[in-house]
Amino acid sequence: MTPPAYASFAQWSREGRQASYVRARKSPGAVLDLLDFVVPAGEISRPAMPDIVLFQDMLGGSRNRGDLGRGPIDVISRKGNFYLGAPGFAPWAVWEESHQLQSLAFSKAQWHAVLDEASDGSFSFDSSCVYGQMFDSPALRSAFRTLWSLYDDEGAPSRLLARAAGCEILAELCRLGGTPFTPAKGGLAPWAERRCLELLRARLSDDISLDELAAEAQLSAFHFARMFKQSLGVPPRVYLMRLRVEKACELLETTDLPITEIALEVGYSSNQALARVFTKHRSMNPSDYRRAVRDPLRAVA
Template identity: 30%
Template sequence: MEGRKVVVVGYHAAELLDIACVTSAFLAANVQTRRPYYDVSLATPGGRPITCGSGLALQGQQTLERLTGPLDTLIVSGGPGHEDAAANTVIVGHVRRLARESRRVASVCTGASILAATGLLDGRRATTHWRFASELAARHPAITVDPDPIFIRDGGVSTAAGVTSALDLTLALVEEDHGPTLARDIARYLVTYLQRPGNQAQMSMFTAPRPTSDGLVDRIVEHITTHLAGDLTAAVLAAAAGVSERHLTRLFLKHLGLPPGRYVRRVRTEAAAHLLVTTRLPVSSIATRCGFGTPETLRQAFTTRYGISPARYRQTQTRPLTTAL
């Protein structure tokens, strides 16, 4: 039995975790099944060792310039050296060539900038690490960059967000190849979440830094997050801020990129997601606490934001649940 050929592309100052999450998860499939499901290798320019962003060195197993297909899966890693790699015509040219000889192609983290340089992401929806999303969008307007999901699959091309999201994407690829049971076994073996859905947000209001340095906007944002069940209409928020609704909308668009109403809906939805995975509260109670009023209103907002229902979202999470006070 010949394993599916998986090649990870590395380069100087690539992120070690971007590479290891992919290779370890694919090779764990071989360990769990005792079958050579995947033939995994690291391709580097000239086949030379690379020094990762962490300072550790990795030996290339394949010479990028000499590697030929057909390949099953080609994955481009990200890392601090992604800008130099994306500007390197040799690396970009061979990634473009190998992509044509691969069944599916993916990038991890800022590896999306290298795929973008090949033109492969033009006309597609893609993601990257949230910190670099706006930069990718500005440099490549033909790409629809969505900074929220942990990974996006658009046809035969996938892009994963920051670092460990490579593990989530790889588990999804294994599930595609061999079914959910093996993907779950690998997750258990690696002692990680069974599987986060790809459209789970990279960042949320509970982990993100303060969204703006504007004092008035910060004050209103704090009011929103601490009064989710209250009246958070634009009129009420504007009155609390002491400005007109029009001016409040201008401030929100400038500093948060969303008008007040959409921002409130997003925060409420993220708060509901947090409660779904950290409590045993029924969906009706979560809807009330987060200001949605009814479970149906919550379901509609949740499906729009995450692409799945609240119940399905809860099922895919594996954190220990506790009853909220």
């Protein structure tokens, strides 16, 4: 029987025979598809797809034999290490023990133009010296932890977060694969910085994308993200989060709006999502903050 055709890794993870292994899924606007899944010991395989897929081993200690796109491998997995699956290749692997993986898929259609521009045309999805190997990268480990943490904090993931995080991760993969991106040359022009910050403030409640901000600055998404960080000291997603927390503080101080309405006003899907982000950055929840600024003596008591 001919195996079903899947247009993407995301579709295969929902509809393929191993869909039941998926424990958690974060899919921000189809820009990135981040999965956490546990697979029992034995063989696992999938059809070829036009995506590159980055896997992180969350447990380690199991023998892994197979082929992810660059010839046979036979290794003992290590906790926190990565594997990169090649596009257009049907990988297979045999694990001697049950294992937990987290994966991040990059659609060739979604990302090719960004990568081509970032590398001045020298990038190719079809060649990387890290395909099919086990490797470590502190930068990638940090990025994976940050992604899961932010998704858990913010509830509905934002397109800005997804695109910016994808650019950071792909930049590291290209560096490891021998095709480093061209370095950013300085920060944003003053007019571009001003217009982008005005747009962020005006659309706090919207799911604004990195591409929209980059268009405002007349730059590609990849170059904009790096130049924004050079100018403002933090990535666009972090700056947006700070603006949202500042606006929430202002509304808590000056209005009697319910916290649920304030959450929606500053771009969070629920009061719980706002509370998680707010507590992390103000060391108290929104209700306690409102009491503290409205009646400091009572709050201390």
